[in-house]
Amino acid sequence: MAENLASIASDGGRTAVPRAAGEGSGRVVDHPAWTVLKRAVEELRPAQAKDGSVDFSADGAPTRAEAAALTGRIVAALDELSPLLPHDAAYHRALAADLRRWAGDGFGVPDFLDSLLAFHPAADRTDGRQHLVVFPMYTQNGNPDRNLEALVLRVVWPGWLAELERTRYDNPLFLGITFEDFTAGYDTNSAVLFPETIAVREAPERFTWGGIFCDREAARFRRVAGAARDVTGLRLPEEAEGLLTDQQRCQETFVLWDMVHDRTHSHGDLPFDPFMIKQRQPFWMYGLEELRCDLTAFHEADRLAAEGRPQGRDVQYAVILDRIFRFPVTGARVRNYDGLGGQLLFAYLHRHDALRWTDNRLSIDWDRAREVTARLREEIETLYRLGIDRPKLVHWLKAYELVSTYLAPHPGSTWAKGPDALDLTLPPRKLVDAVLPDEFPLSLFYEALAKKLRGVVESTRGITAQAQEAQAA
Template structure:
């Protein structure tokens, strides 16, 4: 809060006005809640109790063993007491925290059945308070994507990332009212994992509500990107452009770049000529369709970033980050996505393989003399062309039956990434059970329908320790050299 000073002719009057302004400013500052750190005693108590409670819960979040109810009630009492103690630090979440306490009490009073936190979930609306540095205390029985598949009580202390240039982009052509970029301050074990999202659909509730927000931990995305890219560049002898090297050295710059990428990616799921539900909720489809959808959104972010970089009306910050988004999309896709996770229906992995192979076959990416190089002057048009191919597939498939769309999508992918030699799909439509229900076609897709190439097999072996070391990483990660990055493993 800034108090203007009124100019007057009397020095004494000027001084009195300034002193009054300073007093008002001091009062306003003293009324602002102090930030909650990971060392805050009430947070520590809450985190400890929630972690202890997890060990008593079943996969669905309930406590079926009555013998544990007394201990669980004690943990809930600590959680509730800590929430009440911390609540004044989160006045913007007052209604949510009040209902959260009620949901915990109702769960305990009801005998610790399958938890239902619908009332508090509906009251938690972080998308209404997108302010840079604003904190939230989030406590729910939930699973954590790429973390725990059980609905355990998890607690996470977070901070919103909302720089001015992102607010300008979102307020203009890239509106996305549901998107909330955040960073970790501290968390319970479910987030000591690869999970980088906080989604309301993971929370234990009695009925499925309309979801009104989605949060992504940009600090984790940025930190693991920096660590993986640093090692991959050294292993492949890739010379990074000067702007890309900046990403390796500056966590804040990188996480803001990921916020811009995610802002555009997330909104793309709901835009365009879509032949099906863009989120493919409750649809059982071959996993390569998920690959194309996620890659479509990333390549849209890439294309829009090329557009913003060239837009003289855009702010300098937006144009600078737009260039960095292009590097981030390419490097994260070809280095981390392609070799992260198992080979069982790994749709993000396939998307990375597809981008790499497309760039290689269009001769803007080269693996020669055991060194990787990229022709940066030509790469943007080649990458954009792949996105346009996927968009053409979607547009044409609006007029196609589901089976025909699936076959066309497979043709697009297999035209660039070589299928498994044992694949039935690779033999063509005449080998597939087209007369039966679509599920029969999905069942014919191999878990690893598109195996890693020889290049990726070799890279994965060298990068495996680096990839594994990024589980649980946050924005506090700092390494200053490529040699140190590898030696630190």
Template structure:
């Protein structure tokens, strides 16, 4: 029945008329041209380009004002955008400062399914570019009733805002699937109250890459997993539920202060374990929700498993690729426990054994975190390396593998000793990467 069911039809997947609005089309074109005048820090450094930049800023301000009647819930924010961008021009196009408009933008207070926002900020786009440019994005909130109920009753996360793209300027024609306030150029750091994740991009690239990987490895998909790959709407809702639990996990559990250590320089495999911990927490929650009869819970388990073992390891460079490492670790963990098999050039999975095996890895990471509270930093780093290297084989040149480390110095020496590709791809992943590399590359900028 799952296999035969057609993809769900939803008004949420229909184009919004704002995409064709003349003011949006002008805004998109003018922002795109303005980007080409900006340098890395967001300023317009060449005084000869200031006249044209000023013309573009005036046009952008007019276009934003023309869109306010269609977006009355964003009026305060869009008015602040006009003031911020005009002040930027009036002060000589130095490093932009959009603090006032950033503070005025509060999408977490309006989590209504289908609500449209216009976002205009000078920012860098994660996984896209570290250059700050003015970007304009039309987006729509994705807040299914199922997720709203679970957030209200079990997984409180007032900062989480799942969204989908309607249209965007070139900075988002990339792999970036997030809109985070900390990427915006501001004069001082405010209190962050929201973070947005584009579920449509996550779902679309998942569906394309996993389909290619399953075909390449001749994996026989269960009917409900096949349905997930066929249905963009279902995949989006699945990713929203996954992201809801993942996002809130970063600051929950028995863990040291600031487990992600964003402002600290540390070995990248620790980032791998933190991201994997959050994903496996979501997986375990989905196992429980499936037992409670939540319809999307089984799909969340498929999404985490397939995205982790198929897409993450073969996406991006091999330079400190912490998401890729987490996927490699999960694959090897399942393989070494005879849950996943690569035999006769065919991948098979013992599906009934998957939940217990995945949860066992989650418990190993949680035990590492629990012990870390009583350990000094260096000892925690070494214990984390032991956890990873107990399943994955380190690079033959690794100083960490043989403990040839400067243990009597500052932690920086330990971090510097980590190779860019401390845990290289296995022969399985090297072959898979060659076979589906074009498919992975084709997902840049994808939304459906």
């Protein structure tokens, strides 16, 4: 449960966390006003268009007066709930003003910049602290429309994690969080709360926070990795089995993994802007970047394990198992860069005899897997370092060469034929059009695994820690 978040002991011991000091008494989701607020948001959401405006001409849409009444109920409920969250008082005042202005302007494209600028959950990360969040937004890997969403969350910031962030992995914007409750946009595969998804009139000069739901990531991992273990006959070490059966321990694992992964995007020998996801590049470039960040977390976890920190070895198990089992078989095959990274890790481990698929049974030599995974990280780091001195297109081609050494490209690929097959008179961004939607199709192994895990993967949509515990029981 979210009320029993991770340890506050710096030695890694696991102790229940009390309510954050300085908060009002009680859980937000237990207050009757939360139910009122959530229902009002859910009634308004279906009337919103893709850009967040309310389409009063649509069938079943409310009248302007009815929409105004719904926002009035949201503001009134917010007024009742805000005393439970004194740390969010300024945000809630700005939020009420943004809601009233949206209604007063006739429910056009929403602009919640003022309330976004007033929300600073990472400024004082307190373990177990609640936040009540309402924004018009799309949810990554969830709802693509900027609909109004409401959610209650708790911060995950145990003492051992705070110490690591302060002394080794500085990441002042990072926010580990868990769900308390949420509206329909989060009844999806979304496991993040990012400020750049919120409807505003202009992007702020800089963002001050970014949240990742470690409880959903942990629950999803436990369900999919557990099913994959059974399907493949993989025998896991006892400590890895323990990770699959302990939600609390698994959440701690993911919050550490995420914190190190997130900061890695702006650390190292980078031949590109760290926010490369905003640039137009072949999707294998995104795949390599996400994998590089995960393998850096893997590398740091090895150091932590050597120091006796229990979360270190857990992160290593999670990175390999989540990457090779869930990532390749999740989502569509159109430019699936996370899937590509998972395929590459599996193939690299297999090619270097750290992983074997023999007699319809999977086996992993974990000591060798740690060595081989470190080697893959070194190959990607070398690619990046040399890329600093290369033109963009050459860097892309060298990256393609690395990936295609281990993954077979589609037989119809233009890129696989090399630079002579590409129209080099075009700027690099135009050559992205020659990339196939599924440039590196699934292997025979993954085609079979995807069929066997399809139902399990689909069952993780909207998953919560409570739902996973209920299934396990």
